[in-house]
Amino acid sequence: MNIRYKRHDRSDIAIHWINAACWLLLLISGLGLIQNHALNPLGESFPEVLRAMAGGAGNLLIFHEAVGIGWLTAFILYLIVNPKGAGFFLKEIFNVSPARDMTWMVRKMVLMTLGEKALKRMGQPAELPPQGFYNMGQKGFAQVAVIGSMVIAATGLAMLFSDVGPLTPATGLTGWAVTLHYLAVGLVFAGLLVHIYMAAISPEERPGFKSMFTGSVPEEYARHHHRLWYDRVNQNAQE
Ligand code: HEM
Numbered sequence: 001m002n003i004r005y006k007r008h009d010r011s012d013i014a015i016h017w018i019n020a021a022c023w024l025l026l027l028i029s030g031l032g033l034i035q036n037h038a039l040n041p042l043g044e045s046f047p048e049v050l051r052a053m054a055g056g057a058g059n060l061l062i063f064h065e066a067v068g069i070g071w072l073t074a075f076i077l078y079l080i081v082n083p084k085g086a087g088f089f090l091k092e093i094f095n096v097s098p099a100r101d102m103t104w105m106v107r108k109m110v111l112m113t114l115g116e117k118a119l120k121r122m123g124q125p126a127e128l129p130p131q132g133f134y135n136m137g138q139k140g141f142a143q144v145a146v147i148g149s150m151v152i153a154a155t156g157l158a159m160l161f162s163d164v165g166p167l168t169p170a171t172g173l174t175g176w177a178v179t180l181h182y183l184a185v186g187l188v189f190a191g192l193l194v195h196i197y198m199a200a201i202s203p204e205e206r207p208g209f210k211s212m213f214t215g216s217v218p219e220e221y222a223r224h225h226h227r228l229w230y231d232r233v234n235q236n237a238q239e
Pocket residue numbers: 007016019020023134137138139141142145188192195196199200208209210211212
């Protein structure tokens with residue numbers, strides 16, 4: 001029989017893809033707002049084209065702020081609709097077993113870069129320690145994404161207030177908000193490159209990718225990639 005293991009609710013899937021769409025729009029419009037020769041990662045012409053397309057920097061800023069507010073609203077709605085799912089997600093990603101998870105991380109990185117022979121030369125077996133609902137790579141990225149997104153949202157709101165009120169943060173605080181906003185986006189974006197590669201391109205993670213649409217994974221994938229979670233689900237089913 002083709003048994004499937006449920007990984008995501010419909011609301012989990014919706015918030016993930018809304019988040020991804022908002023990130024894309026915020027990143028593109030945000031890059032268009034940079035008017036600093038020393039900081040602009042894509043040179044001058046890209047922001048200039050974007051500002052021209054939006055009918056000026058003012059309109060682009062309004063678009064960026066509106067998407068940011070929409071992004072925050074979507075998360076608040078998700079927390080109202082599925083507080084249990086949000087709690088489960090946070091518990092899983094911050095639950096780290098240093099011995100097991102760091103060993104997994106080191107072996108996985110060696111396997112992906114230098115290969116199995118290198119791992120054996122290091123006196124390490126090629127098997128990876130069993131992982132829970134998320135593996136350590138997913139947990140690491142999710143931690144960066146959660147903390148980074150909170151910094152991005154808080155600093156974004158501080159900048160919005162300094163623009164339109166009603167509170168007007170001190171100039172020094174706004175300066176820090178700009179700096180931290182930029183740094184947090186850079187950090188999450190770096191993780192995002194690995195996340196997208198692992199989740200959408202790497203063939204061995206294909207069932208995980210499909211689960212972000214269907215909500216479930218085949219038994220073999222659950223057993224092989226998330227053994228501790230697989231065992232827990234089976235144990236609960238027997239009780
Ligand atoms: C093209 C863009 C993206 C693709 C293809 C993608 C794909 C996926 C997939 C397939 C999963 C499920 C993994 C599993 O359950 O085993 C996932 C989970 C997740 N995604 Fe994305 N994602 C994208 C964009 C984003 C963005 C922009 C963020 C946040 C900034 C994000 C944050 C997360 C988080 C926190 C998880 C749960 C932890 C993890 O599996 O790493 N994703 N993503």
